[in-house]
Amino acid sequence: MSVEAMVQKMIDDLTAALVDAVKHDKGNNAAGTRVRKAMQEAKAAAQAVRVQVQADKSA
Numbered sequence: 001m002s003v004e005a006m007v008q009k010m011i012d013d014l015t016a017a018l019v020d021a022v023k024h025d026k027g028n029n030a031a032g033t034r035v036r037k038a039m040q041e042a043k044a045a046a047q048a049v050r051v052q053v054q055a056d057k058s059a
Contacts, residue, residue, distance in 0.1 A: 003052055010045045013038060 017038035023031035 001052075003049060003056070006045065006049050006052065010042055010049070013045070014042055017042075 017035055020028075020031040020034040020038070024035055
């Protein structure tokens with residue numbers, strides 16, 4: 001997967017998490033759990049992008 005595609009997927013996933021963030025702000029605790037999960041996945045995706053960029057740079 002290209003770095004561009006990886007970043008675009010992160011953007012799409014975070015945009016989808018925005019719906020749950022709004023629900024959480026209104027007091028929905030289950031939505032907060034989903035936001036936390038999305039943030040953990042974003043963290044992992046960001047690390048994958050970093051690894052890919054480093055691999056491309058070293059190649």
